[in-house]
Amino acid sequence: MSDIRVKICGLRSLSDMAAVVSSRASYAGMVFFPKSPRHLSLEQARVLAFAAPPGLAKVALTVDAEDAMLDELVDQIPLDLLQLHGHETPARVAEVKARYGLPVMKAIGVADEADLAGLMEYSLAADQLLIDAKPPNGAEVPGGNGLAFDWRLLVGRKWLKPWMLAGGLTPENLAEALRLTGARQVDVSSGVESAVGVKDPQRIAAFVKAAQS
Numbered sequence: 001m002s003d004i005r006v007k008i009c010g011l012r013s014l015s016d017m018a019a020v021v022s023s024r025a026s027y028a029g030m031v032f033f034p035k036s037p038r039h040l041s042l043e044q045a046r047v048l049a050f051a052a053p054p055g056l057a058k059v060a061l062t063v064d065a066e067d068a069m070l071d072e073l074v075d076q077i078p079l080d081l082l083q084l085h086g087h088e089t090p091a092r093v094a095e096v097k098a099r100y101g102l103p104v105m106k107a108i109g110v111a112d113e114a115d116l117a118g119l120m121e122y123s124l125a126a127d128q129l130l131i132d133a134k135p136p137n138g139a140e141v142p143g144g145n146g147l148a149f150d151w152r153l154l155v156g157r158k159w160l161k162p163w164m165l166a167g168g169l170t171p172e173n174l175a176e177a178l179r180l181t182g183a184r185q186v187d188v189s190s191g192v193e194s195a196v197g198v199k200d201p202q203r204i205a206a207f208v209k210a211a212q213s
């Protein structure tokens with residue numbers, strides 16, 4: 001069994017949480033972005049977060065959130081990691097990290113080699129990097145779209161901080177993605193759904209199993 005750590009993102013219900021717990025994933029992601037089909041209210045997120053067992057990291061995903069929103073999240077929900085999935089600058093990443101005293105993971109969208117240039121600067125400010133597919137121009141939601149990028153761009157690359165691979169991962173393509181990129185952590189949302197925003201317990205289990213084989 002390998003020690004690849006899996007994040008399942010976009011949980012919306014207690015049954016999603018139960019599926020994530022029984023799969024033995026390492027991270028449970030909750031989305032706070034009203035344009036996402038996976039957006040949660042504070043109250044919904046509190047219920048989920050309090051149902052998470054010790055050892056399962058609870059991640060709040062936000063997109064260019066202001067302090068007022070982050071203040072509320074951090075105040076009301078027990079969280080282990082903040083995922084910043086918008087256009088936050090390295091300075092903003094450092095500011096969020098200092099203000100809340102929580103580890104911060106910065107998502108970076110990649111479509112071609114040029115997009116990798118900024119990763120070094122972000123790796124100085126963030127605790128972790130999330131390397132995701134770049135959303136298409138004009139996309140309403142900057143992630144969770146089931147889009148993959150060319151994983152060969154990551155061959156032989158190293159960064160200063162731990163990183164996760166994301167974007168269009170599925171139970172079917174995960175082995176190839178791991179083989180090409182050498183990722184030790186992976187993040188998935190739509191690839192473990194039966195319809196947009198609807199998590200499928202069998203696909204969650206299959207995804208974590210694929211990460212472990």
Ligand SMILES: O=C(O)c1ccccc1N[C@@H]1O[C@H](COP(=O)(O)O)[C@@H](O)[C@H]1O
Pocket residue numbers: 009010029031033036037038039061063085132141142143144145146147148166167168169187188189190191
């Ligand atoms: O999941 C969402 O709805 C979402 C909304 C806004 C920003 C990011 C979002 N999800 C993240 O995007 C990656 C890739 O998703 P997918 O697996 O391709 O569907 C995912 O890992 C989430 O962290």
